[in-house]
Amino acid sequence: MRIISKSDAATVEIGKRVGHILKGGDAVALSGTLGSGKTWLTKGIGIGLGVNPDEVISSPSFSLVNEYEGRCLLYHIDLYRLDKQNDITLLGLDDYFHERSVVVVEWAERSPGLFPSGFIKVKIEILDDNERAIEIDSDDPAISARLKKGLAI
Ligand SMILES: Nc1ncnc2c1ncn2[C@@H]1O[C@H](COP(=O)(O)OP(=O)(O)OP(=O)(O)O)[C@@H](O)[C@H]1O
Ligand SMILES: [Mg+2]
Numbered sequence: 001m002r003i004i005s006k007s008d009a010a011t012v013e014i015g016k017r018v019g020h021i022l023k024g025g026d027a028v029a030l031s032g033t034l035g036s037g038k039t040w041l042t043k044g045i046g047i048g049l050g051v052n053p054d055e056v057i058s059s060p061s062f063s064l065v066n067e068y069e070g071r072c073l074l075y076h077i078d079l080y081r082l083d084k085q086n087d088i089t090l091l092g093l094d095d096y097f098h099e100r101s102v103v104v105v106e107w108a109e110r111s112p113g114l115f116p117s118g119f120i121k122v123k124i125e126i127l128d129d130n131e132r133a134i135e136i137d138s139d140d141p142a143i144s145a146r147l148k149k150g151l152a153i
Pocket of ligand 1: 131
């Protein structure tokens with residue numbers, strides 16, 4: 001599914017819709033260049049998952065993993081500073097993927113092997129100052145159907 005967002009608020013809204021249909025065990029792999037809107041989308045996903053909107057969801061650049069509590073646990077991971085598969089294995093990121101958690105990963109392309117089957121792929125492309133093309137898909141037909149339902153206007 002390809003959706004055009006014309007503002008950061010619209011990207012948060014799209015994230016919210018994705019967050020609404022997520023459940024424990026789901027993982028979201030975000031890719032897109034610097035400043036494309038991955039963190040804003042994650043904010044929306046958090047809100048859709050029932051995280052208190054007053055909690056600031058920002059890129060976990062220093063902590064690598066931020067944890068939030070909503071309908072289920074939300075782990076927000078940013079792989080920006082990692083570029084070796086080795087580093088990632090050492091950090092034991094696999095442990096964050098379990099049945100009670102939703103994991104959202106920025107710069108997911110840096111560790112394609114990290115994700116469980118059926119994960120949700122999101123690619124954000126900068127079209128203009130305020131315009132983004134957001135591509136959202138999953139190989140898993142059940143997850144794909146949930147997404148279509150959640151994102152239908
Ligand atoms: N349609 C849009 N959707 C999302 N962000 C937008 C949009 N239009 C403008 N922006 C701006 O683009 C920036 C997106 O920042 P954000 O931190 O979400 O990017 P990011 O992809 O997480 O970057 P990084 O790779 O540095 O983590 C913000 O400054 C935001 O206001
Ligand atoms: Mg970010």
